[in-house]
Amino acid sequence: MGIIFDIQRFCVNDGPGIRSTIFLKGCPLKCLWCHNPESNLRGRQLYCDWQKCTHCGNCVSACEYGVHQMVNGKHTIQFDKCTVSEACIKVCPNQALGIYGEEKEIDEIVAEVMKDVDFYDSSGGGVTISGGEPMFQFEFVLQLAKSLKEKNFHVCMETSGFAGTKHYEEIAPYIDLFLFDYKATGDELHQELTGVGNALILDNLKMLLSIGKKVILRCPIIPGYNLSEEHLKMIAAISKEGVQSVEIIPYHDMGIGKAKKIGSDLFLKEVRTPEQTDVEEWIEFMKANGGRCITQA
Ligand code: SF4
Ligand code: SF4
Structure with missing residues (x-):
């Protein structure tokens, strides 16, 4: 049994084609801009x-x-x-x-996502495992990924990259594409903004690329918090290290209403939502610094 908080059907932003996204509960990070704060606690x-x-x-x-x-x-x-x-x-x-949060058997989840198999086949889609941090329920997510691959689904995993390297090695054969977050440059700043450092995350990214896994880097950009020339240059540098592409995710305040629903005050109070022109400027800057395949999510 695992604890999930949603299965969304017909998703088009969680990997290629039309997908079903399974959201697992629990995350070891506490990102100040989290847009799924209801995923943070592992329990119901x-x-x-x-x-x-x-x-x-x-x-x-x-x-x-x-x-x-x-x-x-x-x-x-x-x-x-x-x-x-x-x-x-x-x-x-x-x-x-x-x-x-709801406890679910793997068979129940697989039966649910099977309903849309025709859409996955016709669109080049599949199933995405998300969270929270899905690796936080490692034994469950490993069995889930194995079961999905047994059914021949294209499987993506959205991850913060923050879990044991051995666990990523173990699950990698069952994941076709990692949607891997890169949140802040510098261990200290990463710690301040998310509650954990980024050394392990960078090691895991390196390991996944070294064994030939497909990775799309996903970068939330939060003006006043992680936005800096140093960070944009680092994203540009990583884009040349073997990732498929980079998706820039400008800050949005979708998480605030959800945080209030669970009584959490862990959200940013004074952030300007970036304009389209801001995002274009960031991407231009990264390209001018050698970045490749960088687009807005
Ligand atoms: S608020 Fe009280 S009644 Fe409602 S779920 Fe929690 S403990 Fe139960
Ligand atoms: S006070 Fe609000 S949440 Fe409580 S029972 Fe009434 S309407 Fe529902």
């Missing part, structure tokens, strides 16, 4: 869609752990006290409450 967790909440107070009396409270007529939640008993969910008249 409560969420509240605040836009649906009418502050009726039904959940307050339903929860024996005191997670929900009414403060000056306003519903508040102490998420860290929640035991995920789900009693509150049943009494909410607006379906504002729910759980992120």
